[in-house]
Amino acid sequence: MKVKIQLNQLIEAVQDVMKAVSSRTTIPILTGIKMEVTYDGVHLTGSDSDISIERLIPVEEGDLVHIEVKQEGSVVLPARYFSEIVKKLPNDSVEIEVGERFETTLRSGASEFSLLGLDPEEYPRLPQIEENLVFEIQSDLLKAMIRQTVFAVSTSETRPILTGVNWTLTDGVLNCIATDSHRLAERKMPIDSQSEELSFQNVVIPGKSLNELSKILDENAEKVQIVVTNNQILFKAKNILLFSRLLDGNYPDTSKLIPSESKTTFVLKTKEFLQAIDRASLLAREGRNNVVKLATLDNQTIELSSNSPEIGKVFEHMIAEEIEGEELKISFNAKYVMEALKVMDCTEISILFTGAMRPFLIQPVSDDSIRQLILPVRTY
Amino acid sequence: MKVKIQLNQLIEAVQDVMKAVSSRTTIPILTGIKMEVTYDGVHLTGSDSDISIERLIPVEEGDLVHIEVKQEGSVVLPARYFSEIVKKLPNDSVEIEVGERFETTLRSGASEFSLLGLDPEEYPRLPQIEENLVFEIQSDLLKAMIRQTVFAVSTSETRPILTGVNWTLTDGVLNCIATDSHRLAERKMPIDSQSEELSFQNVVIPGKSLNELSKILDENAEKVQIVVTNNQILFKAKNILLFSRLLDGNYPDTSKLIPSESKTTFVLKTKEFLQAIDRASLLAREGRNNVVKLATLDNQTIELSSNSPEIGKVFEHMIAEEIEGEELKISFNAKYVMEALKVMDCTEISILFTGAMRPFLIQPVSDDSIRQLILPVRTY
Incomplete structure (x- = not known):
């Protein structure tokens, strides 16, 4: 394997795949990044066996040549x-060459690194995914959906299923739900x-x-393509594949x-x-219970x-835009309400x-595409 | 005590005195900030008994009125x-009023906080300083002197004296030295x-x-005024006093x-x-010894x-601007050399x-106002 790569491209790609690499893995080879050079470009893979990320640096994009492939191969x-090395190399590009016993030389300017590589044959294969269940979401909308739900997952392993976000697709609507049993997004x-009849649940x-x-x-x-299987989900964006196992x-039925x-x-x-x-x-923070009363x-x-x-x-007074219905006194965990409000991308909300003892609902004034449910705390 | 204070002024002043407040103090009242309101302005004091910072918010500066004093007092x-509260108040200003048993009310917009204050009489007095030994340094130069020496103090308590920077003044020259016995700045x-005959040491x-x-x-x-006594040093800048005990x-004679x-x-x-x-x-980082060889x-x-x-x-090659004298092979701790180089505000240095077994000296090419001495490591 011998290749010359533009450093800015390599740095960005390495940062992406590093997101799947864990320093606490029990499988030693997964502390490494797999690099595969073909005449298509450079493929980098990182994995902690739950998540795997594959990133392609194409040989060229438009007028820009990112890569000169001198010899295919992998390491x-x-x-x-x-x-850390690629971030600090002195030149605009680096030449990477694999020698005997996977010893790999990186040359950039007057800097020469020699790293002990490992055999790529020992690196786990990425999951084979059957592409029966495929749909697409715009990248920015997918990011918004994640931001608006994932904060509410449980951080405790007592009910592992609650550490995930539950996706269902029925009647052409994707529904994402997260709950830690104190609040639900x-x-x-x-x-x-x-295909209108596309559907899945759980x-x-x-x-x-x-x-x-x-x-x-x-x-x-x-567009990001999403492929769903029994035990894996695959997200395909430009030059990126992210595989995740499913829980x-x-x-639970929410x-x-x-x-x-x-x-x-x-x-x-x-x-x-x-x-x-x-x-x-x-x-009311730090060791206290974060409880705020509302009346x-x-x-x-x-x-x-x-x-x-x-x-x-402390007392805060606030004039509502509207109040309808019965008088109310209720107490809640301020953290849950603040986290819910932070992801509501609208200037006015309904609650x-x-x-006082029943969960309350926060949503945009004029639609219910986002709903945040919060359990009150008993104090009044 | 009753006073109305512009919030931007209060936030800045509180941030300054907070630098002296430790959460781990054994003297409970030092977890507080003392606030004293006089017709001169608002005086804030924070202290961990080693360092004390007093900050004045003057009633007015130029055309700006920062404070309306309604009643003098302290808490x-x-x-x-x-x-945390002052950073988040909704208005441009806050009214602070001390009531019975030092219960203190903060009002800003529709926000009202009531804090349990403590008796200011129980707050330790600031050291009384005799102003015999006084000199001045420009604020930016003093900051540079600190930056160029303090990184080299020892972080170990085995020789407490080395956790400080040694200042001496002789013949009109201030000399600041820090060492952790591996390197010296x-x-x-x-x-x-x-007064030309002003001098001190240790x-x-x-x-x-x-x-x-x-x-x-x-x-x-x-200008920052500096007052030196037997066991205290006092720095006086605009609206700020910082007292520090001396070690x-x-x-040691360096x-x-x-x-x-x-x-x-x-x-x-x-x-x-x-x-x-x-x-x-x-x-060579993390648990390794950081040793780099130079030849x-x-x-x-x-x-x-x-x-x-x-x-x-890894091999790095570099063309020197000049090399004079004998051939050399030497090893050193890269961390020490990098920290020394980072504070050298000059484009070229002499080493x-x-x-190979003797300490080496890094200094600017054309002056010796900064000298960084580093002990080599035995490997060659």
Whole structure:
């Protein structure tokens, strides 16, 4: 194997595949990045066996030549060292050559590294995926869907299935749900698909995989192809493949959790409400329970308050855009409400309450494509 | 006490005094910030008993009115909560009022905080300083002197005196020296002082104090007054006082460590050399010893190399601007050389060697106001 690669291309590609490389793997070869050079370009692969990322650096794009292939071949290089080295090389390009026993030389300017590579034949194969169930989403919309749900997955391994986001596709609508049993985030999106009858359920994608996917996707309107199988999901973007295993087990039925009626409804300015909760919870953080009380007052006013006996107390008043229905006193974990508000990309939100002990729903004023359900805390 | 303060002024002042507040203090009242309101302005004090910082917010500056004093008085407020609250208040200003039992109300917009304050009489007094030994340095030069020496203090408590920077003033020249016994940083600067006969020695300032001082000083040409006493040093900048205790004990005599002759001298481009060492040490980091070998080759070339049996090896070649004297092979800890090079604010440096086993000296090409001495490592 012998190849000359433009460094900016290589640095970017290595950063992408590094997102799948874990330093704590039990399989030694997975601490490496597999590099395969063909006359198509350079293929890099990183994997922690749950997530695998393959990244192509094409030989040329438009007028730009990224790569000069001198001899095809492949090698596995120590990921952490390789990624640090490429970032610091002095020239615009690097020549990489594999010698005997996979000893690999990197030359750039007056700098010469020699790394002990490993046999690429020992690197695990990427999963073979049957492409029966395929649909597409715009890259920026997929990133938004991930951001709006993945924060709500459970971080505890007591119910592993809740560490993933549950995807279902029915009647041309993709529905993503995450819950840690204290709050639930739901995001729906219509999918334009050729085959209307495409459907699946209980596709539970590990939160970590979605976070890494979101980092390597570009914020643009290009399509990402998604292939779903029994135990794997594959995301195909430009020059990138990301494979993730799916979580085993049945995701709980969450459809009955979301209340269908409301006794009290607010319309509030999202940012103003977020900032008021942020302040109201300032004295209740760190080891405390983050609990903030909310009460309706006269004149469309809501009051947020909290009280920490050793430190002090805080009152926030806020004029709602609208308040309808019964008076209300309710307590909640400020962290959950703030995290939900932060992903609502709308200036005004509705909050629907069905009583102080029942979960309440936060959603955009004029649609229900995003719904955030939060369990109250018993204090009033 | 009752006062209205512009928030931007308060936030900045609180950030400054917070640098002296430690969360791990054994004296409970020092987890607070003392606030004293007089018709001069608002005085804030933070202290961990080693360092104390007092910050004044003046009533007005130029045309700007920062403060409306309604009633003089003082209180001690919980530092961490107070500093988080002021950063998040909704209005441009905050009204602070102390009520019974030091319960303190902060009002800003529709936000009202009530904090349990403490009795300011219980807050330790700042040290009384006799102003016999006083001199001045420009703020930006003082920051540079700190940056160029403090990184070399010891982080180990086995010889506490080495955790400080040793300041001496003789013949109108301030000399600052830091060493952790593996390397030594020295910075000299002439002081324009009225009293030529001003002198002191063995004034050892804790590295931590100098780091905090550097953070709160502005990068400008305003003068900082420095007052030295037996066991305290006081820095007076605009609206700021920083008191630091001095370290007890005698700083070792370092004057004989610096070689007066050299057998091999290089002149090198600082940045190019720094980057080459950075790369040459990439395979020798983390648990390894950071050791890089340097050897002179023919044609004004120097070679940097390192070898990590399990990972690989690296060679860097670099054309020196000048090489004079004997051939040389020497090994050193790359971290020490890189840290020294990073504070050399000059494009070219000289390195003076007196043999592979003797300390070598890095300094600017045309002056010796900064000298960085580094002990080699035995490998060749």
